[in-house]
Amino acid sequence: MLRIITPEFPPVRASFTKLAVLAIVCHCSTAADAQSRARVDFSRDVLPILSANCFPCHGPDDQARQAKLRLDTRAGAFHTERPVIQSGNSKQSEFVRRVSSQDPEVRMPPANSNRQLSPHQIELLRRWVDEGAVWSGHWAFETPRRPEVPQIREDAWSRNAIDRFVLAQRKHLLLRPAPEAAKESLLRRVTLDLIGLPPTPDEVAAFLSDDRADAYERVVERLLASPHYGERWGRHWLDAARYADSTGFETDAPRSIWKYRDWVIEALNDDLPFDEFTIKQLAGDLLPGASTADRIATGFLLSGPQDGGSEPARLDAVVERMNTIGSVFLGVTLGCAQCHSHKFDPLSQHEYYKLFAFFNAADESVLELAPPEQVARRDALRAQLAALIAEREMFAAKLAAGTAASDPGYQERSRTIDSLKHQIPQLESAPVLVTPTVPRTTTTFVRGEFSKPGELVTPDVPVVLPPLAADERTRLGLARWLVSPQQPLTPRVTVNRIWQQFFGRGLVETENDFGVQGARPTHPELLDWLATEFVASGWRMKSLHRLIVGSATYRQSSHRTADADAIDPENRLLTRQSRLRLEAEAIRDSALVASGLRSLKIGGPSVFPFQHEGVMLNRATPAEWVASPGADRHRRGIYTHYWRLTPHPFLQTFDAPDSLTACTRRRTSNTPLQALTLLNDPTFAECAEALAQRVLREVPDGDHERLDRAFRLCLGRLPAAEERPPLVAVLSAVRARFATSNIEAGDRAAWTQVCRVLLNVDEFVTRE
């Protein structure tokens, strides 16, 4: 048991504490803030009110601006002809008079805006003005400064700096951290988190019998070195990269892009520093002496949906690439500014197109990876095919309308064409970015319409962020700028997303919106410490993972207690871990591993596991789903072929992203359709049967021992005493139907039922 009894936890009346905690939790602020509650903080308290209520008419959008007043910049708020804010004097401030007026004709926001300030908000604004109306930038746009790690006296709990920040945050609150998770639970958690697979019974046994003080750290090192680490974290990254194996839109044509997927897996396994990881994906083609791998990395920008080769489609794709960078690296929604200046965040439409210009100067090309003679042969066959199709059309044109399909000559030609189609080999290739030979100029587009070019723009970054030198305004320069030391957003957004994977929620809950309307960090100092630590340690993702999973905060039990739930039901103070439902791929992977069916081959073209008939019918353009032969049916989910128009139903049912836009956080739903899938889907029936046979094979005798084995395989632990009788009842019920002469068949059927139960329990699909 961990104890924290220090003078910093004074005995406080419980009711008082609860109130104090509630106040803090609802304002999402911090314990440190509580001390400085006296002063209103502009960025924390005032800016969110202004942006939500005033910016729509007095913000960055100059088309929507009313009364020539803008309140989103210091200059706008103070340096007008008649300043509406008098620092230090709310009584003389028109601003305060308008927001607090009782007269509906005078009051701001106006009645027809349907926005209304609460008395608390009005009071905050008044106090802010009286306290001197100190103006500062939005916190997320300021370069993070490395905070001091708090010193906690008599702290027997903390394992590293993370814990000291977490503890400092809750030190006034009398909330004790949860105890460390049980060893089995911890092993299953960290294994699923780092490699996306459940631990094997041997791994569990080894960990349980390892009494060394650093037994856990050894497990972490083993997992970080596992080649499956790259698959797990690669899948998270591919969500953000909206990776899919087809183009989307109506045609949803197949595309060969798996080389990029494999590049991601390998880069993560190699612990390629995140700055290089970023630069290669945005501009690998522009690096001096770019290698084939560097060029393949640019698949990141190209993996989005693509609607054919027209100019509007190209521009749409460029917009989509930019929006992806907005969500994934900057954590801001750039999309709004495509059509109008951003209503809340300081991004003008002009600046949007300046960013757009970087990506407008890059085109998609196909990098052939097969030997040139194979490429030449394939191209010759393609040309032959095109000629045959053209000839058939000319032939058909001479026939009477509607008779082509039944005409022998036409049929003969069609057969030839079909047979030639099957002879065309699928060669390895990858989409890559290239610089167009003829330089392309960029203009703004009036209200986002590509048919309405506006003024010419040159590439540059938004003024609210650190500047980019004039001679570095290339795509490569932009990529380097995103991971430059003074960049405030990329490191924060990245560590926050990684944190989110380990705790279910980021320190900033709105992981793709660090803008003014986004959530405030629950632990601002921890976020900045992690961001600066990440950069200082050379952008090493594995170091960051080691740090997080090594913390006492991570190692806490995820079980809830009534006391903590009453005070902090959302666990914003991190007084426990979270139970997280596994992602679609991890659920199937776990079943494949538990049953022993899994093929753990890494990389290669995408595969086609079992899928119900009929799924491919709902397509404008036909496509096939022919189940892969042999072991390829049982590969990890990351390798399942993803048709954007008709994704595999299993992936959809368990909330895999649609790959249409960058997904930085998966939704987790809990529906009867999921229950039906785990109960009845042929893949899971197959896993249950194989698991049963495995248990029977590996444990020669004894229901008790076999149940132990089945639990170890599925849940990484042994059954509790009270969990046995219901399962023994299942065994008896099934066996009763089999004659005594057929014990073997009875056992198989009975254990298959038990295994179906274990693949369906909540704990199986949950990381505890």
Next chain:
Amino acid sequence: MPTNAIIHDRRHFLGQSLFGLAGLAGAPLLGGELDTSPLAPRAPHFPAKAKRVIFLFMLGGPSQLDLFDDKPRLRELDGQPIGDEHLARMKFAQIMEQRPSLLGSHVKFRRYGDSGAEVSELLPHTATVVDDLAIVKTVQAEEIPHHPAEVFWHTGTRQFGRPSLGAWVNYGLGCESRDLPGYVVLQSGMRPRTKGSIYAAGFLSSAYQGVPLRDGADPILNLAPPASVSESDQSQVIDTVRELNSIRHRLTRDPETTARNTAYDLAGRLSKTAPEAIGLQHETATTLARYGVDPAQPSFARNCLLARRLVERGVRFVHLCHGDWDHHSNLRQGLTTMCGQTDRACAALLADLKERGLLDETLVVWGGEFGRTAVGQKSATAGIGRDHQIAAFTMWLAGGGIRAGQTLGETDELGCFPVTPPIHVHDIQATLLHLLGLDHKRLTYRFQGRDFRLTDVGGNVIHEILA
């Protein structure tokens, strides 16, 4: 089929305690306050006029000026620049022209039915049921871009992650059917821009979230157990899963586990009842033709017919989404297409519900996240369109508790602004809850230290619309 044969009355339902775990012999209770299933039926705050809702959500914002709100003056002034008085108050999503020009409707309107309501020639079938509708012409929304507007319509706020209307309704009333989810989502055409955000349960239990059915020939996959598994085997597996979950829940106290038990219970029932409930082979050729359904093809019409089958069987909230009505350009062609895909089926749904005696207790709501502007949005490459308009647009409501055959609210001669008091989205939401017997101010959920409700801090029941 008589409704009562399918929908179990509440007393019978509670007596069986099928959603509560007490019905499972030997199954342990989940302990403390968690022992009642979230889907157990609950009494409304006051007697309800409607028991179920079919929400026909028209994604993208249909043009009220070409469908319901005829403006002869606008037609006269077609092509004239809009005047200062209007321009100063108008908000646009995309139009950046300093002074856009008015765009009169290209379609003809006529008055129909005893109520004499105006309907566009684009909606010939809806025109036949106008006496069943209450048409509201002054609906007002808050958000001008699609994403927040969609989310606002369904959750009462622009913030993502809050519970949807359908989730609130099931939270308030529980589930009427033992065998089907309380909230089913049927999508055709374009998908919502904010995807599952509009049918999510937010901070409410996951048991309340919308269950989206597939739009193909198999709306629910994996309904049947593996061939080797008998019905009793399947029941035993489900019961054992639930029992083990309950044991684990005592340790973890995670409410998701309770929600998963509810899902497994429902899954077991769905296996038995859903094939019949969603099987269009039970419908006559006449009915299929009336809705315009080709059973093999996904369509809005197919979903309307499914919606009738689902409400007939006690599904509390059926949520249809269809689009795209976002006609910034090519308004003429786009409206013809969208109306062609929806008009016949909407009218057939109302008439069918009425004939079956279901319309009295089923509330049907039609509308989009906003309407469209009286000024045209020009395009260099495509036909003219209309931009988003949030100040006034049209919706209709029909069925349970609605005073039919009336038109509510009036807009100015150009159709830009209301001249009668506007009806806010929150007002529609409050009214919808009211008809279901729920007070929107009392239907709250405590989260992060404060009480949340669907209508946030707004919403007034529209009394004029009530029967």
